[in-house]
Amino acid sequence: MxxxxxxxxxxxxxxxxxxxxxxxxxxxxxxxxxxxxxxxxxxxxxxxxxxxxxxxxxxxxxxxxxxxxxxxxxxxxxxxxxxxxxxxxxxxxxxxxxxxxxxxxxxxxxxxxxxxxxxxxxxxxxxxxxxxxxxxxxxxxxxxxxxxxxxxxxxxxxxxxxxxxxxxxxxxxxxxxxxxxxxxxxxxxxxxxxxxxxxxxxxxxxxxxxxxxxxxxxxxxxxxxxxxxxxxxxxxxxxxxxxDQQAALVGQTCFAPGEVKCTYGTGAFLLKNTGSRIPGSAQGLIPTVGYLFGERPVYALEGSIAVTGSLVQWFRDSLGMIGTAPQIETLAMTVPDNGGCYVVPAFSGLFAPHWQAEARGVIVGLTSFITRGHLARAVLEATAWQTREVVDAMNAESGLPVSRLKVDGGMTADHLLMQFVADVLDVPVERPLGSEAVSLGAAYAAGLAVGHWSDVEVLRANWHRAAAWEPSMDASVRDRERANWARAVDRSYGWVQSTG
Missing domain, CATH: 3.30.420.40 (ATPase, nucleotide binding domain)
Structure with missing residues (x-):
């Protein structure tokens, strides 16, 4: 035994x-x-x-x-x-x-x-x-x-x-x-x-x-x-x-103020450790409890994105463009850029930082030049630009600029996407050796309670980087694409109108 x-x-x-x-x-x-x-x-x-x-x-x-x-x-x-x-x-x-x-x-x-x-x-x-x-x-x-x-x-x-x-x-x-x-x-x-x-x-x-x-x-x-x-x-x-998202914060060992993680699943959830300070929420973000181990709580600032992985599922199941989710990366790599096409996945409104319940999804910039490859790339880029919007809001709200992003979740297996996230954020993106940050955080909490682990520094020593993506996009390209994304988001606003 x-x-x-x-x-x-x-x-x-x-x-x-x-x-x-x-x-x-x-x-x-x-x-x-x-x-x-x-x-x-x-x-x-x-x-x-x-x-x-x-x-x-x-x-x-x-x-x-x-x-x-x-x-x-x-x-x-x-x-x-x-x-x-x-x-x-x-x-x-x-x-x-x-x-x-x-x-x-x-x-x-x-x-x-x-x-x-x-x-x-x-x-x-x-x-x-x-x-x-x-x-x-x-x-x-x-x-x-x-x-x-x-x-x-x-x-x-x-x-x-x-x-x-x-x-x-x-x-x-x-x-x-x-x-x-x-x-x-x-x-x-x-x-x-x-x-x-x-x-x-x-x-x-x-x-x-x-x-x-x-x-x-x-x-x-x-x-x-x-x-x-x-x-x-x-x-x-x-x-x-x-x-689950606080569990990922713990699993990613984001124990110092300013450290940020993003979990990419059906949606995407960014949490930034703000220490003992309850952050403001003027930028459309959510102040929340990060974790409480002992007597004093650690607070966090959260940005929630409704549709990321589920956009890839829609691309696969509803449009039939790919047979399996991982195929979107291969398809997107058949073209060098999005061809001027942008997908805003406001399927049931927009979450942080917009909070626009009346928004609905749009595809803009369509021309006869656009192929399945361009659409695939635009689908992936939508996740990166939504991440950028939340990080911008976090930087404005907390006064603690994001210097690197720890990522976990199924979408982090897509190297093209993770590189694009690093490019649009202009900070390094890091994935740990184990991708199960949510579950690991729950395990860490339970183990701390019974003395299996002595303190959070022991947990931090368990964190090992498995992959990293460094930003490589030219600043002028980043600024142009950021402006185009913002224009596309504007087109999604106000689609649902009251009939009352």
């Missing part, structure tokens, strides 16, 4: 659930994964079945152990990283969700959010950001107002709320039989219900959204033993939890 001691991480993402096992050096030992169904009951509505996600957790954890030849006795702790803002309500006594979880992409709360516009200063002054459909609080109000019995059950203490990590911790530690109802501070900071300074639920914000406090989980640090598994990994402490 193996005596190896490893940390397990559950990475519960938008499309799948994975379990990964990490050694003390941060090396991934094994991984198992299962996808879950996406539910689209109406335009703009996106839902997940929280029970299906729980079943997938119960399957992928033993599958990962089997692949590594290990058992629960080899696991020192379990950490969780999760899709943020996705909202679950369930019955405290039965463990049954009252409805499908409403995901972070869902926009059904637009009317609720519009009704909060006049009190925007209350929200930004307390939670750190203004009302938006992106966050969990309005979704919770919608569920309480529309799901039969939800509000009555919440008032009576029979209905609980949580984001996905809260739901999983409750199930893992016993569910109806004494499961811990907690949330970590990074996920709590994405609800519009937490005071960003006190790290506690705000009574004023709860009242404004008509949310009963007794249904809310207790807010806890990111590295702490929340409880012991009675399911899936019996006896193993659940000792770490972070929202």
């Amino acid at each position: 193996s005596t190896e001691r490893v940390v397990a991480a559950i990475d519960q993402g938008t499309t799948s659930t994975r379990c990964l096992l990490f050694t003390r050096s941060g090396r991934m030992l094994a991984v198992a994964q299962r996808e879950h169904r996406q539910h689209y009951p109406r335009p703009g509505w996106v839902e997940h079945d929280a029970e299906e996600i729980w079943r997938n957790v119960a399957r992928v954890v033993p599958a990962a152990l089997k692949r590594a030849g290990l058992g629960p006795e080899n696991i020192v702790a379990l950490g969780i990283a999760n899709q943020r803002e996705t909202t679950v309500v369930w019955n405290r006594h039965t463990g049954v969700p009252l409805a499908h979880a409403i995901t972070w992409q869902d926009t059904r709360t637009d009317e609720i959010v519009s009704g909060l516009a006049e009190t925007g200063d209350l929200w930004s002054g307390t939670s750190g950001f203004g009302p938006a459909t992106y966050f969990a609080g309005p979704r919770l109000q919608w569920l309480l107002d529309h799901v039969p019995g939800a509000r009555e059950g919440a008032d009576a203490g029979d209905v609980l709320f949580g984001t996905i990590e809260s739901w999983l911790i409750w199930r893992l530690t016993g569910g109806p039989d004494g499961g811990r109802h907690v949330t970590d501070v990074t996920n709590a900071s994405r609800t519009m219900l937490m005071d960003l300074r006190t790290l506690e639920w705000s009574q004023r914000l709860l009242t404004a959204l008509r949310v009963p406090e007794r249904m809310l989980p207790e807010i806890r640090p990111n590295a702490e033993v929340y409880g012991v598994c009675s399911e899936v990994l019996p006896g193993v402490p659940v000792a770490g939890a972070l929202g």
Whole structure:
């Protein structure tokens, strides 16, 4: 029997659930994964079945152990990283969700959010950001107002709320039989219900959204033993939890103010460590908690891009231009530039720094000269230019210029894209040896909580660069293309018009 001691991480993402096992050096030992169904009951509505996600957790954890030849006795702790803002309500006594979880992409709360516009200063002054459909609080109000019995059950203490990590911790530690109802501070900071300074639920914000406090989980640090598994990994402490993008910040060891990471997946998410300072948000970015290890929180500034990897999927599946996602790089390399063509992927509006819900996607600069290769290059370049917009906003907001960008996620395998990101940012882009920064961050949090790793400096020593891209674009070309991209973005504005 193996005596190896490893940390397990559950990475519960938008499309799948994975379990990964990490050694003390941060090396991934094994991984198992299962996808879950996406539910689209109406335009703009996106839902997940929280029970299906729980079943997938119960399957992928033993599958990962089997692949590594290990058992629960080899696991020192379990950490969780999760899709943020996705909202679950369930019955405290039965463990049954009252409805499908409403995901972070869902926009059904637009009317609720519009009704909060006049009190925007209350929200930004307390939670750190203004009302938006992106966050969990309005979704919770919608569920309480529309799901039969939800509000009555919440008032009576029979209905609980949580984001996905809260739901999983409750199930893992016993569910109806004494499961811990907690949330970590990074996920709590994405609800519009937490005071960003006190790290506690705000009574004023709860009242404004008509949310009963007794249904809310207790807010806890990111590295702490929340409880012991009675399911899936019996006896193993659940000792770490972070929202997925904060987990990547930790996994990339961005522990110093000014350090920045970008995770390229379905969308792209940039986080900049701002230390003990809560950053402003005048540039369309989101102040958030980066992580809390111990007593003092580390804050971060976040820019969220809705469509990056999903644009490549659209190019593959809806247009049929390529057979597999990696083929876009080969196709894009058949031409030297974009031929004057630009793709702005505002499929459901634009996120940071624009926050234009009425924007829709455009392709501009089309001529008879344009080929599939030019379109492929324009699709990739859209991700780089959106990254540049967020970095520009971060530089203006924080006073800490970005000097290098650490990247992770599936799109970082595209060398042409990463080179273009370095070119348009005019800073080096670096990818670590392991690309699983989200899962590694969750593992690090859990390992710190139980003393498997002593401090963050030990974690920093685990980070090793696997690839780097240095900027090589002429400044005049960069400036010209930046201006053309800005003109293309302008064309996407205001496409959705009210019929009222």
